[in-house]
């Protein structure tokens with residue numbers, strides 16, 4: 001091992017953290033490779049979602065989020081890294097290269113965010129009505145800003161209603177595509193024995209007409225009478241100045257930083273990407289927010305009953321071994 005290389009156990013521990021990242025339908029579209037002087041994060045074309053993600057946006061978000069977990073894991077092991085997006089123009093499957101930076105101890109914030117990795121999960125259930133305090137909101141804005149993204153907190157019934165309407169319209173567009181509907185069904189799992197896909201138990205209660213937001217139908221759990229979604233969720237839109245692959249990868253990092261901050265604050269969240277997946281809806285959302293740049297994810301944030309992390313493929317299944 002040279003001073004700048006990362007040894008096998010350190011690499012493996014970093015991959016174990018990386019795979020806990022979120023991905024569209026839990027498709028886990030990533031692979032990881034250890035080179036003599038770097039770690040590479042690769043997009044896995046075999047695990048893309050052609051109907052839901054024809055442009056590769058969601059692959060980049062997921063790989064960016066995995067890179068952020070990896071960065072944190074390496075930092076707590078006192079092996080901080082620098083990240084370069086798309087380091088080889090001729091090989092766009094390599095989405096990030098992580099190279100060792102000067103060794104230092106992890107900051108208390110890095111340690112807290114790292115500790116939040118195994119506790120974070122999407123929560124599609126109704127949240128409690130308690131509002132998110134101002135200082136917690138400030139930390140969420142800071143988390144996005146630290147990763148070169150912006151976070152718009154959507155407040156007020158009219159503004160939240162406008163975002164919800166855009167999301168419903170996008171959802172109607174998507175549901176008119178039989179291949180989109182088939183893809184969603186194919187990635188929904190009856191239980192949590194599969195190592196990928198969304199288990200029905202994580203899917204949230206079955207949708208009802210009075211719901212503010214369209215929930216993807218991963219589960220068909222009967223809803224108890226009166227168990228409605230919170231009336232005033234904190235809705236946030238994460239965005240980036242541009243929309244190149246490197247912006248989307250940076251958005252994935254920022255998303256994961258925001259999500260881990262949410263967990264660290266004792267809050268919970270679900271993601272809503274229908275308005276991002278339909279180009280016209282995404283532009284409407286941008287206009288509604290009055291922001292420059294590109295919306296990359298909509299989040300519903302609040303306090304709720306803790307759930308369970310969803311399954312993942314193990315490190316051995318996502319590591320490519322470099323010969324020689």
Ligand SMILES: Cc1cc2nc3c(=O)[nH]c(=O)nc-3n(C[C@H](O)[C@H](O)[C@H](O)COP(=O)(O)O)c2cc1C
Nearest residue numbers: 022023024025026058061121122271272273274310
């Ligand atoms: C790009 C992207 C888009 C997503 N879109 C949605 C969505 O529209 N609705 C939803 O319920 N979850 C969405 N998710 C969350 C994933 O379904 C979730 O991350 C995955 O199933 C793994 O579960 P976990 O977040 O509990 O670890 C999205 C995640 C990513 C990364």
